[in-house]
Amino acid sequence: MSCLNGTDCHETAKRRTALAVLALMMAIFLLLSAWSFLPSRGQAEPEEIQYGGAGAVEGKRVFQAYNCMGCHTIVGNGAYFGPDLTRIYADAGASWLAAFLPSAGGWPTAAAVRVQLQNAAAKKDAGTADLQAYLQRYPGAAERLEKRGGQHSLMPNLPLSAREITALIAFLKYASAMNTEGWPPKPREDRRIPAQFLQKASAPAPASQIMAAAVPSAAPAPAAQAQDIVALGRKLVTELGCVACHATDQKRTVGPGWGGLAGHEVELADGTTVTADEAYLVRSIRQPDDQIVKGYPPHVMPSYDALIDEADMKAIVAYLRSL
Numbered sequence: 001m002s003c004l005n006g007t008d009c010h011e012t013a014k015r016r017t018a019l020a021v022l023a024l025m026m027a028i029f030l031l032l033s034a035w036s037f038l039p040s041r042g043q044a045e046p047e048e049i050q051y052g053g054a055g056a057v058e059g060k061r062v063f064q065a066y067n068c069m070g071c072h073t074i075v076g077n078g079a080y081f082g083p084d085l086t087r088i089y090a091d092a093g094a095s096w097l098a099a100f101l102p103s104a105g106g107w108p109t110a111a112a113v114r115v116q117l118q119n120a121a122a123k124k125d126a127g128t129a130d131l132q133a134y135l136q137r138y139p140g141a142a143e144r145l146e147k148r149g150g151q152h153s154l155m156p157n158l159p160l161s162a163r164e165i166t167a168l169i170a171f172l173k174y175a176s177a178m179n180t181e182g183w184p185p186k187p188r189e190d191r192r193i194p195a196q197f198l199q200k201a202s203a204p205a206p207a208s209q210i211m212a213a214a215v216p217s218a219a220p221a222p223a224a225q226a227q228d229i230v231a232l233g234r235k236l237v238t239e240l241g242c243v244a245c246h247a248t249d250q251k252r253t254v255g256p257g258w259g260g261l262a263g264h265e266v267e268l269a270d271g272t273t274v275t276a277d278e279a280y281l282v283r284s285i286r287q288p289d290d291q292i293v294k295g296y297p298p299h300v301m302p303s304y305d306a307l308i309d310e311a312d313m314k315a316i317v318a319y320l321r322s323l
C-alpha cells in the first residue's frame with residue numbers, strides 16, 4: 001500500500017513500532033500493578049502493630065462493629081461529624097485515648113490520663129509513666145487537656161469493653177504509622193470552640209491549674225466541718241474525672257449512678273449482694289475489679305489506689321454518702 005502521492009509510507013514498520021510501544025507500556029503497567037501489591041514498600045504492616053497484646057486487625061473489626069466511620073473519617077474514608085482519626089494516636093498518645101474512649105461523653109482530665117499511665121501497656125508504649133514527660137511527647141494530649149479537659153464532648157458514650165479499647169488503640173496506632181503522604185492536611189483553624197457552642201462549659205482552666213489539680217491535694221485540717229469534707233469530695237470527683245462515668249443521681253451512664261448508693265444493697269455480677277458501706281465504697285474505688293456491679297463490664301473503671309490518699313478518700317466517701 002502506498003501513501004497519497006504514490007510513495008511508500010512504511011506502514012508495516014510503523015504499525016510494528018506502535019504495537020511494540022503498546023506492549024512495552026502494557027508490561028510497565030502490569031509490573032507497577034504487581035509492585036503496588038508487594039508488602040515491602042516501607043509501609044506499616046497491620047499484622048506487626050500491637051498495643052497491650054491486641055493487634056491492629058482486631059482493632060479494625062471493633063472500629064467497624066461500632067461504626068466509628070459513621071461519624072469519623074480515617075485515611076480519607078468515613079463521615080465528617082467527628083474529627084479525622086488518622087493521626088490521633090500520634091498526636092495524643094495511647095494513654096489519652098485510653099482515658100477518652102471508655103467515657104467519650106466527657107473530655108479526659110489530666111488526672112484521668114495520669115491514671116491510665118500507671119497501666120503497664122500504656123507505660124511501655126509511651127516510654128514513661130510521668131505525666132509531664134508524656135505530655136511533652138504527645139503535644140496533642142497537652143493541648144486537649146488544656147482546651148477541653150473535663151468538659152462535655154459531642155461524642156456519645158459507647159459501651160466499649162476494656163479489650164475493645166485496647167484493640168482500637170492498636171488500630172489507631174497503625175493508622176498513625178501508615179505513610180499517608182501528609183494526609184490529612186493540617187487544619188489551619190485553632191481547635192478552640194467558641195464558648196456559646198459548649199454545653200455546660202466550665203471555664204477552661206489554664207494548663208498549670210489543671211496540672212496542679214491532678215496532684216492529690218493536701219489533707220484537710222482535722223477540724224474541718226462535715227460540710228467542707230463533702231465539698232472537698234465533690235471537688236475531688238470532678239478533678240479525678242469520676243463524673244465522666246458516674247451520674248450523681250441514679251442514672252446509668254458508663255458506670256452506675258451514685259444517687260442513693262451509700263448504705264443500700266448492691267447486686268454484684270457474681271450473684272451476691274453487699275451493703276454499700278464505707279469499706280465497700282473504698283474498695284470499689286481502690287480495687288474496682290474486686291467486686292463488679294451486676295450489669296456492668298469489668299476493667300472499665302481504672303484503679304485509683306495510688307492517686308487518692310486517706311484524707312481524700314474520706315472526703316469522697318462523705319460526698320457519696322451525701323447523695
Ligand code: HEC
Pocket residue numbers: 062063066067068069070071072081082083084085088097100104144152153154155156158168
Ligand atoms: C455518633 C457519632 C460518633 C460515633 C459513632 C463515634 N464518634 Fe468519636 N467523636 C464524635 C464527635 C462528634 C467527636 C468530637 C467531640 C467534640 O468535639 O466534643 C468525637 C471525638 C472522638 C475522638 C477525639 C478526637 C480528637 O481529635 O480529639 C476520638 C479518639 C474518637 N472520637 C474515637 C471514636 C471511635 C474509636 C469510635 C468508634 C468506636 C467513635 N469515635 C465513634 C462522634 C462520634
Ligand code: HEC
Pocket residue numbers: 102103237240241242243244245246254255256257261266276281284285288289291292293296297298299300301302304316
Ligand atoms: C472510665 C469510667 C469510670 C471512671 C473514670 C470511674 N468509674 Fe467508678 N465505676 C465504673 C464502672 C463501669 C463501674 C461498675 C463496674 C464495677 O463495679 O467496677 C464503677 C463502679 C463504681 C462504684 C461502685 C458503684 C456501685 O453501684 O456499687 C463506685 C463507688 C465508683 N465506681 C466510684 C468511682 C469514683 C469515686 C471514681 C473517681 C475517683 C470513679 N468511680 C471513676 C466506671 C468508672
